[in-house]
Amino acid sequence: MAWKAIGIFDSGVGGLTVLKEVVRALPQEDTIYLGDTARVPYGTKSPETVVRYSRQITRYLLSRDIKVLVVACNTASAVALSALQQEFSIPIVGVIEPGARAAAAVTKSGKVGVIGTTATVASSAYTKAIKRINPEIEVVSRACPLFVPLAEEGWVDNEVARLTAGIYLEDLKKHGVDTLVLGCTHYPILRKVIAEVMGPEVTLVDAAEQTALTVAGILAEQGLLRPKGERGNHHYYVTDIPAGFIRIGNRFLGGDFGDVYQVNLEQEQQEEEVEETD
Amino acid sequence: MAWKAIGIFDSGVGGLTVLKEVVRALPQEDTIYLGDTARVPYGTKSPETVVRYSRQITRYLLSRDIKVLVVACNTASAVALSALQQEFSIPIVGVIEPGARAAAAVTKSGKVGVIGTTATVASSAYTKAIKRINPEIEVVSRACPLFVPLAEEGWVDNEVARLTAGIYLEDLKKHGVDTLVLGCTHYPILRKVIAEVMGPEVTLVDAAEQTALTVAGILAEQGLLRPKGERGNHHYYVTDIPAGFIRIGNRFLGGDFGDVYQVNLEQEQQEEEVEETD
Structure with missing residues (x-):
């Protein structure tokens, strides 16, 4: 066969x-x-x-x-x-489910950030999936609509990418998340800049x-x-x-x-x- | 009727x-x-x-x-x-044709810049249309793929928009164009930043x-x-x-x-x- x-x-x-x-x-x-x-x-x-x-x-x-x-x-x-x-x-x-499992396994502080497209964030799919695994985990999410065009333009390590990441990720940093789900398949392309902005104490998770x-x-x-x-x-x-x-x-x-x-x-x-x- | x-x-x-x-x-x-x-x-x-x-x-x-x-x-x-x-x-x-007519009427130096999407710029449609009107005019064009997502995100007057415009428009400035065609219907939303980068001596043309x-x-x-x-x-x-x-x-x-x-x-x-x- x-x-x-x-x-x-x-x-x-x-x-x-x-x-x-x-x-x-x-x-x-x-x-x-x-x-x-x-x-x-x-x-x-x-x-x-x-x-x-x-x-x-x-x-x-x-x-x-x-x-x-x-x-x-x-x-x-x-x-x-x-x-x-x-x-x-x-x-x-x-x-979503595999990404949520990975995030729940990684977080120590119980505060997880999720970034994704407008539609993904509006759906609350990651928040629901993470809370099904562990209802104690606090989930903060943020849509980053410019990340996809930046990745496709190849602007993954310049000042525009850094400034954009700074604006999008500011609130997540303030919330003190120790884990960040890259909730869009384009985002690993911007991993370097995202890691710089979030700092070394935050673990980046991608679901692949x-x-x-x-x-x-x-x-x-x-x-x-x-x-x-x-x-x-x-x-x-x-x-x-x-x-x-x-x-x-x-x-x-x-x-x-x-x-x-x-x-x-x-x-x-x-x-x-x-x-x-x- | x-x-x-x-x-x-x-x-x-x-x-x-x-x-x-x-x-x-x-x-x-x-x-x-x-x-x-x-x-x-x-x-x-x-x-x-x-x-x-x-x-x-x-x-x-x-x-x-x-x-x-x-x-x-x-x-x-x-x-x-x-x-x-x-x-x-x-x-x-x-x-395109109306925009080309407007640009040909406005330019004094005979150097016209055109910005648009990747597809519009790849088609050379503006260059051909302007040169049909006046073959003496020099046309320089540049695709600006991040302008549409910036306009839709509402980031039309921040540092990210200014830096992005600076990168995209650098070569057009160097070429000394005195007229710039906003060759995408989204771009008038970014008019302020584009005008700042190009300077007061450059006329912005939109075809509307x-x-x-x-x-x-x-x-x-x-x-x-x-x-x-x-x-x-x-x-x-x-x-x-x-x-x-x-x-x-x-x-x-x-x-x-x-x-x-x-x-x-x-x-x-x-x-x-x-x-x-x-």
């Missing part, structure tokens, strides 16, 4: 940080990555719209025969995960590694792990033309990756819906 | 600056504005994708019975205008007013102007939920505007295409 792939999606290129950890943890697995570059970003859009886009992408990846789906986008994890889990039968893993381990655990439990020693193939799909994705993706993954193909999800959806009305 | 409306579209909220000038020039006209907030921004996306979105929007506005279409988005004007003009029979006005006069001219020429003294109605449509559009739109228009409705263009397109295959 052919082994099915691990499906991973993000609004754009940021989820490649999660893919990287999945490949590190499970080098034998095939992956299919979809970046919705024609409609990026999700973080400034409404939950309704993000749910609609996430459904279209999940349907597309299911048509490519995946065994597990990773919602690598924090915004989509925050607002669409439960809708996807209700609608589709394969295991679906978001990044924890998410990869969660995926490995689910596949192991369900007997779906491919034998070790194999080497997985990796396929990349985007909804806009691939050029920008490849350029910024190389900055994220730090090297070349394979071919990237364009797909039209609106058409996919349309065919789907036409079939439904038959 | 009922008078048809003026259709105006933008990737989001920025085109309201053009709408404002259209209403000032032609207060008797009805307008229908569409902001594609579910897929904003266009400026980082490929020409192919922007053309596809622009076609969907034009079809939608035509179904609402408009007599002229204003492409208020610089990116869509730069990459999609000629495709739209070829496909649709009503007059279609972009913002010129575009409105172009529309007035076309309607007058074709006998489609509504009689003066009437007062137009204004309808607003967006593709994401209206909340964010209303909040940022009030910052743009400086006051309340009427009801804003949500529309699903993917569904519109789908119906359209289903009809075509009948």
Whole structure:
């Protein structure tokens, strides 16, 4: 039998940080990555719209025969995960729960900061997830809408990035958090500046590694792990033309990756819906 | 007979600056504005994708019975205008040509700067348009991808905005331009900081007013102007939920505007295409 792939999606290129950890943890697995570059970003859009886009992408990846789906986008994890889990039968893993677990394990003071997109912060998804694990932990969160464009512009270590981080993180510092969740897949790109502003006593947590381990655990439990020693193939799909994705993706993954193909999800959806009305 | 409306579209909220000038020039006209907030921004996306979105929007506005279409988005004007003009029979006005005319009329030194999104600058649309008017004029252009998120964050007069403008505008200053085209509908929001960086000897040009006069001219020429003294109605449509559009739109228009409705263009397109295959 052919082994099915691990499906991973993000609004754009940021989820490649999660893919990287999945490949590190499970080098034998095939992956299919979809970046919705024609409609990026999700973080400034409404939950309704993000749910609609996430459904279209999940349907597309299911048509490519995946065994597990990773919602690598924090915004989509925050607002669409439960809708996807209700609608589709394969295991679906978001990044919020693993990030929350990591933060709860790391904090000593019981004060955790969370930064993310406007949509992620508005959803309170991290706060709820952390408090489910430990209701004693105090969670302070802050939307940082300029971090994504700064990362995509490559301004990750200049005065603009430092000043911006200073403004966004001021309140979190004042609250005395000892742990800061980087609640957006773009933010690890700005890790250096964020760490400088927060100071050495604050631990930065990103959910990528924890998410990869969660995926490995689910596949192991369900007997779906491919034998070790194999080497997985990796396929990349985007909804806009691939050029920008490849350029910024190389900055994220730090090297070349394979071919990237364009797909039209609106058409996919349309065919789907036409079939439904038959 | 009922008078048809003026259709105006933008990737989001920025085109309201053009709408404002259209209403000032032609207060008797009805307008229908569409902001594609579910897929904003266009400026980082490929020409192919922007053309596809622009076609969907034009079809939608035509179904609402408009007599002229204003492409208020610089990116869509730069990459999609000629495709739209070829496909649709009503007059279609972009913002590039009016902006280029204004800049050519203003410059004394013959050195014009143009700032815009990555897609607008990559298209060279302003350079070509200015050189069609006067091939002697030297045009220097620069993409400023962080200006849109800064304007939407409301950081229009702080140190981050000033530093960012300083970096983006440095080369244009060195080139000694005496005229700077604000080639994105968001940029007038940052006018103060841009003017500070460029200095008092540089004239800032935005296309909104010129575009409105172009529309007035076309309607007058074709006998489609509504009689003066009437007062137009204004309808607003967006593709994401209206909340964010209303909040940022009030910052743009400086006051309340009427009801804003949500529309699903993917569904519109789908119906359209289903009809075509009948």
